[in-house]
Amino acid sequence: MNKALRRKIIITAAAWAVALLIFFPIFWMFLTGFKTEVEAIAIPPSLFFTPTLENYVAVRERADYFKFFWNSIYVSVGSTVLALVIAVPCSYAMAFFVGKRTKDTLVWMLSTKALPAVGVLVPIYLIFRDVGLLDVTFGLMIVYTLVNLPIVVWMLFSFFKEVPREVLEAGRMDGAQPKDELYHLLLPLSLPGIASTSLLAIILSWNEAFWSLNLTAANAAPLTAFIASFSSPEGLFWAKLSAASTMAIAPILVFGWMSQRQLVRGLTFGAVK
Amino acid sequence: MEPTGSLAQGSEMRIPSPSPSPPPTAPAPGPTTDRRSVRTLPLKLPAVLLLLLWSIVPLAMTLWFSFQRYNLLNPTEHGWVGFENYHFLVTDPGLAKSIGNTLLIVGWVLVITVSLGTLLAVLFDQDFFGRGVARVLMIAPFFVMPTVSALIWKNMLMHPANGVISFLLMSVGLEPIDWFSQAPLASIIVIVAWQWLPFAALILLTAIQALDPERKEAARMDGAGPFSMFFFIIIPHLARAISVVVMIETLFLLAVFAEIFVTTAGGPGLASTNLAFLIYRYALLEYDIGAASAGGVVAIILANVVAAFLVRAIAKNIEA
Numbered sequence: 333m334n335k336a337l338r339r340k341i342i343i344t345a346a347a348w349a350v351a352l353l354i355f356f357p358i359f360w361m362f363l364t365g366f367k368t369e370v371e372a373i374a375i376p377p378s379l380f381f382t383p384t385l386e387n388y389v390a391v392r393e394r395a396d397y398f399k400f401f402w403n404s405i406y407v408s409v410g411s412t413v414l415a416l417v418i419a420v421p422c423s424y425a426m427a428f429f430v431g432k433r434t435k436d437t438l439v440w441m442l443s444t445k446a447l448p449a450v451g452v453l454v455p456i457y458l459i460f461r462d463v464g465l466l467d468v469t470f471g472l473m474i475v476y477t478l479v480n481l482p483i484v485v486w487m488l489f490s491f492f493k494e495v496p497r498e499v500l501e502a503g504r505m506d507g508a509q510p511k512d513e514l515y516h517l518l519l520p521l522s523l524p525g526i527a528s529t530s531l532l533a534i535i536l537s538w539n540e541a542f543w544s545l546n547l548t549a550a551n552a553a554p555l556t557a558f559i560a561s562f563s564s565p566e567g568l569f570w571a572k573l574s575a576a577s578t579m580a581i582a583p584i585l586v587f588g589w590m591s592q593r594q595l596v597r598g599l600t601f602g603a604v605k
Numbered sequence: 606m607e608p609t610g611s612l613a614q615g616s617e618m619r620i621p622s623p624s625p626s627p628p629p630t631a632p633a634p635g636p637t638t639d640r641r642s643v644r645t646l647p648l649k650l651p652a653v654l655l656l657l658l659w660s661i662v663p664l665a666m667t668l669w670f671s672f673q674r675y676n677l678l679n680p681t682e683h684g685w686v687g688f689e690n691y692h693f694l695v696t697d698p699g700l701a702k703s704i705g706n707t708l709l710i711v712g713w714v715l716v717i718t719v720s721l722g723t724l725l726a727v728l729f730d731q732d733f734f735g736r737g738v739a740r741v742l743m744i745a746p747f748f749v750m751p752t753v754s755a756l757i758w759k760n761m762l763m764h765p766a767n768g769v770i771s772f773l774l775m776s777v778g779l780e781p782i783d784w785f786s787q788a789p790l791a792s793i794i795v796i797v798a799w800q801w802l803p804f805a806a807l808i809l810l811t812a813i814q815a816l817d818p819e820r821k822e823a824a825r826m827d828g829a830g831p832f833s834m835f836f837f838i839i840i841p842h843l844a845r846a847i848s849v850v851v852m853i854e855t856l857f858l859l860a861v862f863a864e865i866f867v868t869t870a871g872g873p874g875l876a877s878t879n880l881a882f883l884i885y886r887y888a889l890l891e892y893d894i895g896a897a898s899a900g901g902v903v904a905i906i907l908a909n910v911v912a913a914f915l916v917r918a919i920a921k922n923i924e925a
Contacts, residue, residue, distance in 0.1 A: 344733040350725065354802065355742040358749065360769065361757045373767040376776075418655065421648035429645045437653065439916055444660040446912030448860050450881040451905040454888050454897050455666035478659040485652055510644070539750040541863035542881075546889065556863070559752040563759075563867040570760055577753040588748035589741050596811045603849045603918065604808050 358581075365574035372570040387575035397576065400558035403469050404580075407544075407554050408537035411476035412530050415484045418477070420526075423488035424514055428500070438489065441482040442601055449479075449542045460547060469552040472544060476537040483598055484533055490602045491525025492518065528594030531587050535595075538584050555580040664905070670898035677892035690899035700900070702875045703883040707907075710794055710879055711858040715851055717798040722805030722850070727839060729806070730813045740810075744803040751800065751863035758796045759785065759868045789869045789877035796864050801857075805850050812846035813839060845918075852915035859908055880904050 352359075364372050366383035391397050426434045456475070457466070465471030495518060503517045519526065541556040548557050559580055562573045588595070596604055674686045694700050729740055746754065762769050763784040771781035784792040816839070824838050862881045865871055871878035871886065878886070884904060888897035 340733055343728070343731045344735070347728050347731070347733050347739050348735065350728065351739040351743040354799070355745055357754070357757050357762055357799070358745055360761055361753075364761060372761075375767055375772055377769055377772060418651050422652035425645035425648035431645070437649070441652075441656055443912060443916050444656050446856060446908050446915070447660055447664065448856075448881070448901075448904045448908045450860055450862065450884045451901040451908070452663035452667055453884065454670055454894055454901060455663040457888065458666075458894070459663075478655060481652060481656060481659075535748060539748070541751045541866075542860065545752075545863060545866060546885070556750045556752050559750065559756065560863070560867045562756055563752075573756060573760065577757065581749050581753055584748050584750070585745060588744070592740075592744060592807065593811070596808050599804070600808060600849050600853060604812050604846050 361574045362578050363574075364571055365578045367571050367574075369568035369571045372574070373568065387571045388579070391572050391576045391579070397558070397579070400553055400555050401579070403548075403552055404538055404554035404556075407469055407473045407476060407552075408534045410473045411480065411537050412484075412533040414473065414477040415480050415533055416488075416526070416530065419481060419484040419488055420514075420519070423485050423492055424518060426485075427489050427492035428497075438486065441485055445482050453546060456543075457546065466547060467549045467551045467553075469548075469554075472547055472552060472554070475543050475547065476540060479540070479543075480533045480536055483536070483601070484529055486601050487529040487532065487594075487598045488522075488526065490597065491522045491529070494525070495521050525594075528591045529598065531591040532595055532598040535584055535587055535591075667898045667901045667905070670894050671902050673895050673898075675894040677894060686895070690895040693896055694899045694903070697896075699875055699878065699883050700903075703878045703880045704903075704907075706790055706875075706877065707859060707879040707881075709790060710797065710861055711855055713794045714798045714801055714858050715854060717794075718801045718805040718854065719847060719850060721802055722809050723840075723843065723847070725802070725806035726809035726813050726843075727835065729810050744807050746800050747803040747807070749800070752867050754800055755796055755864040755867045758792075758799070763792060785869050786873060789873065793861070793864055793868065793877055796868070797858065797861055801854055804854070808850050809843055809846055812843055816842050848918060849915075852911060852918065855911045856908060856915065859904070859911070880907070 365387055366385070367378065367381055368384060368386070371378045371381050426438065460466045460471055465474075499521065500513055500517055503513055508517065538554075539556065541560070544554050544557045545560060548554070553561075559573075559577060562569060562576070671690050672685060672687060674682060674684055674689065676682070725743065729736065729743065733739075760768070763771075765771055765781050765783040768781075770784075774781050782788070821834065821838060824834055829837065860881050861879060862885065865877055865879065865882045866885075869877040871882045880900065880903065884897050884900040887893045887900055
């Protein structure tokens, strides 16, 4: 018994040491956001200091921070809603009306993820330039919708598959049309699955940093691109960078922690559940 | 339709879900299902059509441009040049260097994340105090946007004069390292590995937790120590999850971009330019649409080799 407890204490120490080491850069960023710029670059690093909110104030005033924040929300939530609207009927059809080609369709959708963004950067850039979607949030939203569509279809498909067929059968017996079946039975029953699918899509769009860097500028830039503008700054900026970064990642950290388990399923296309 | 029972056999890594899986005798596709399946095309059409457009039109355009002379700075000079862009690409020292860097990034990050991720997964599978909170801290880097993690590492941790790492090195009497000029590629590998380690750990942890406790118990009864347990029970059980992690990470790692964009911009020289960054440079810095497209074709071929394996592995798992 005593031996088991000692083992548990050793493992606790080891695991917490590793966890804190991995988390350290985020913790350090969070801390630096509350320092003055001079304290932020101090050597030896200052651990005890009087916290200040001046960086949060400065970031808000100087860089029109909330415009970029709003762009991020608009683009990631908008693309997620669009992807759901397109994917729900498709996944419903594939999960409940299985045809000869259903499996091939799913595999093909997955394989479109293998098209590297950089391979099609040139045509997308030129098309966007010609139709006036460069540096427009709606353009980025369309791209994210398409990029996430295969994952959303897959996740919804796998959640729909888990809804007990008997319930739908019963509804059908009672004369429910496919539309009623979808809206009044399937969607409410698979709400948790739809929620975690949405969370994953929002997380992926929020953090996406290839298309956002290449397709947007001052107008439509989401937070990923805004933060990148700190890569060639003037003067002392670490504390402000930290404050801006903390605000940029906080909502997504919460979402990520909420949906860790479903995330595994979504990111591995159901290969690991 | 296959019987739903294959769900349980097909995925041995599945964690036990609270709701019992449907009985193996799922309702057979009755006449109602067949009759109504005629009308499912309109439901699927939007998704299929959009993805078809998204995957074919840009691809065809990239291919087309790769055989064109087309520079945005000189748009009048425009025409078919055969393989000239590919010739330019092959003779550019940037291509070999950037493919080499791409493979180095993929290879090293995979080695680091899979090996450390396996150890982390085993560690976090144990019972200890505050496990939930510790796990939450451990997976956090995966949710940090790439531009933020790259800039935090570049400035606050790896800065040669004011970074925490330099401070630690100096306090034990070592010379500080100017990471991004002395070892630019290694620095980027460290940052990217930090981002992807939680991904590997989380997926392998999920897989380990699906391991039948009775199998572990049986092995322990037979006198297996921690090491033989690790190598003969856990590693073989994880084989498939590891292969999935490797393939998915590879698809993303082939395309590392933001981390390079905000830290080294590919330099010094070509030291940290990967294929994605090279193509970006051709396209948006030199406006050479032809060369960028030829590079894009190379990137697509590279990714598809990986994807072929991935798709095959995952396709086995579907019971559609």
